Amino acid sequence: MSTNATETLQFNCTTCPSECLLTVEVERVANGAVVEVRSVTGNNCPRGDKFAHQELTCPMRVLTTTVAVSGSDEALLPVRIAEAIPLELHAQAMALIRGLVIDAPIRMGDIVLENLLDTNINLIASMDIGPV
Numbered sequence: 001m002s003t004n005a006t007e008t009l010q011f012n013c014t015t016c017p018s019e020c021l022l023t024v025e026v027e028r029v030a031n032g033a034v035v036e037v038r039s040v041t042g043n044n045c046p047r048g049d050k051f052a053h054q055e056l057t058c059p060m061r062v063l064t065t066t067v068a069v070s071g072s073d074e075a076l077l078p079v080r081i082a083e084a085i086p087l088e089l090h091a092q093a094m095a096l097i098r099g100l101v102i103d104a105p106i107r108m109g110d111i112v113l114e115n116l117l118d119t120n121i122n123l124i125a126s127m128d129i130g131p132v
Contacts, residue, residue, distance in 0.1 A: 003030045006038070011055070013048040020044050024052045060084035063093055064126070067112060071131055072104035078126040079112050085119050093117055104131045 004027050012019045020043050027036040040052040054060060062084045066076040085093065093116055102112055106129050113123040 004028065004035065009056075010042075011052075013043060013051045015047040015051050016045070018044060020048050022048055022052050024056065026056060059087040061087050061090065063090055065094065065097055067097060067100040067102050069102050069104055069106075069129055072129050073132060074104070074129045077102055077106060077112070077129055079123050080126050081116060081121050082124055083121045085116070085121055089117055089119070097123065104129050 007026050007028055009024045009026060011022055011024070013022050022040055022042045024040050025038040026034045027038060029035050034056045037053050037056055040049045043049055043052070062081055064078070064080040066078050069075060069077045079097070081093075096117065097113070100113065102125075106112070106125050108125055108128050110125045111122045112125055115121070116123050
């Protein structure tokens with residue numbers, strides 16, 4: 001006897017400005033985890049199908065935040081990761097980033113932290129900050 005349940009979800013695809021409304025049929029196990037994406041409809045391009053599968057099995061996000069700055073009139077430097085990482089790593093990434101203090105000057109695009117959490121993705125500056 002199978003304890004898996006079939007569920008229909010609706011959410012918008014965010015891969016392009018069209019924001020297609022996707023209807024996704026999934027199979028979940030008793031603990032709520034998705035074991036299979038059975039169908040995806042409503043997408044106007046193949047990216048919607050790929051997005052739905054990824055969103056339900058391993059959601060990815062770009063992390064944006066700030067880090068402390070020393071040697072400048074600015075107290076905080078806006079930063080972002082260069083590419084999306086699994087959403088489940090965000091809390092761990094924030095715990096690491098929270099302890100950073102960057103010395104001015106820094107230029108937009110400079111790498112603030114290489115290879116964040118062994119993901120091969122860098123944390124980069126989103127603004128220029130000059131010295132005092």
